[in-house]
Amino acid sequence: MDIKKVKRSEDYSAWYNNLVKYADLAEHSAVKGCMVIKPYGYAIWETMQAELDRRFKETGHVNAYFPLFIPKSFFSKEASHVDGFAKECAVVTHYRLKVDEDSREIVVDPEARLEEELIVRPTSETIIWNTYRDWIQSYRDLPILVNQWANVVRWEMRTRLFLRTAEFLWQEGHTAHATAEEAIEETRKMLDVYADFAENVLAVPVIKGVKTPNERFAGALDTYCIEGLMQDGKALQMGTSHFLGQNFAKAFDVKYVTRENKQEYVWATSWGVSTRLMGALIMSHSDDEGLVLPPRLAPIQVVIVPILKKGDANEAVLKKAEEYFFALKKAGIRVKLDDRDTQSPGFKFAEYELKGVPVRIAIGPRDVQNGALEVARRDTKEKQSMAETDLVHKIEHLLEQIQNNLFQRALDYRSEHITAVNSWEEFKDVLENKTGFVSAHWDGSTETELKIKEETKATIRCIPLNNPEEAGTCVYSGKPSTQRVLFAKAY
RNA sequence: CGGGGUGUAGCGUAGCCUGGUAUCGCGCCACAUUUGGGAUGUGGAGGUCGUAGGUUCGAAUCCUGCCACCCCGACCA
Secondary structure: OHHHHOOOOOOHHHHHHHHHHHOOOEEEOOOOOOEEEOHHHHHHHHHHHHHHHHHHHHOOOEEOOOOOEEEHHHHOOOHHHHHHHHHHOOEEEEOOEEEOOOOOOEEEOHHHEEEEEEEEOOOOHHHHHHHHHHHOOEHHHOOEEEEEEEEEEOOOOOOEOOOEOOEEEEEEEEEEEOOHHHHHHHHHHHHHHHHHHHHHOOOOOOEEEEOOHHHOOOOOOEEEEEEEEOOOOOEEEEEEEEEEEOHHHHHHOOEEEOOOOOEEEOEEEEEEEEOHHHHHHHHHHOEOOEOOOOOOOOOOOEEEEEOOOOOOHHHHHHHHHHHHHHHHHHOOOOEEEOOOOOOOHHHHHHHHHHOOOOEEEEEOHHHHHHOEEEEEEOOOOOEEEEEOOOHHHHHHHHHHHHHHHHHHHHHHHHHHOEEEOOOHHHHHHHHHHHOOEEEEEOOOOHHHHHHHHHHHOOEEEEEEOOOOOOOEEOOOOOOEEOOEEEEEOEO
16 A cells, blocks of 8 residues: 555545556556446446436436437537537548458458447537437427436547546436527536535535636537636636527527427526546545545444453454444444454554545443443544444534535645736636635736747636626736636646 | 656556666555554565667666656646
8 A cells, every 4th residue: 555655745646546446446458548447436327326326316407318329420510519620530441351361360351341420428418319300390399308327538648547538437418498598508407416416415515606718618609617616726627517598509500480380499408527527536645645525425424433352241242342333334324343353453554544434433342341432534544443332423423514514624635725916927826726716807918818828827717606896907918808817737 | 739747456656877577665465463634563466667670688667759747838617
């Protein structure tokens, strides 16, 4: 376990890679750019899915599934969309292999070339809107509120586990509406769902905002986002929600008849979050000891480690441990009793710390005699002896406390790392030395945005929602500006 | 895709310069003693040295191509 060899403060990238590996979350696969999500990591993703899926259902959405393959012609129908994704599409050209007569090797059968090539979906707007054309005739068919859980492929040149891989898992919501107002409302509503999920489940504070035209989704009129700040001072886009206007409806000729018997194009939204959230989770809370998981997301919320000794006390210890185990389980807590006698308690302590288990209960002969137990919390590493009376409530309360503490800690860090600056010198200095978000006036032009990016690598992460109007001058160009926007270096 | 680096047992490594089929630690297996913060002893198993060629009597070692990963760029919803 040489996770501790690399300190978070010394080499954040290496620390992250080690953590993903040693906490058993994921590993590189034999396929370039693609990862294997291991059972422990996948269990966390499943919990995220469950929490999100519940929220989607509560807001009226239903799940469906669309094809992995998209005909190239569909893909090219929306001009800005294809522009945005063309450079990272995997393309299927053939449908058969054969054994080469000479070399006896398996080769692509040149006679099995597809008439029309298929794109492996980088996102599904095109296939979905092509389908919606058949589903929508009248205003009575609207709205359509569909979500799909799927994998997508974006051929990246440089990958990082969870943060950027060629294939990743996500959900994509695709909705169709009769009016622009309703679609915009949907876009904003789902942004709120994401923000609620990020803050209350992941315990990661996020800033809700809107992207600049330059950072907008290819094919959208507006892209809303939630932006998080990682422990190394870099920002991470954690989710996006797009108001697509009528772009896809026009590209795929999706019209509906109004009450007044008029033909109108349908209004669209799409929104998604991905396994990238795993990266956000790791980079928001974890430390040199390993992963730190918020209780609401932890596959194991409480682990019970019996301290076994030579002699007859063991039976009593195990019996007590089981008693606690069943009491906690009955209360709906995800609890594990680790009664392996092949590892020492110290080993287990370290292992569960590495895996981020929020609460550890240790119980030995002394505790049994005293009717007590030792409770250790992962977030603060505090240990305390606790009387067994009312154990379930105490643990429930503690889990709640840990959840809140993690959020508060991350929020404090972020608050300290949003810096308002008024000069270009200050801008560069904060970005370089203090890191985090820089709040600065911007003249609103893409030209300035790109120049700033070129000179500092910082991008405009978002224009926060409900951003106060404030007259000022652009930190770069000196031109007049009406508001501050958030810049940061980002993943 | 460009520049740099790395690749030797599950993990981390020595050996490479100066060619003669491999070192050590952790982990793994067995037994014993242990167990309140990563136990100890003894014995044991495990390696086509990333991969494909080349040079050579002989290649982990020298040469070339390829692959993967890491760092820096470019690119990137």
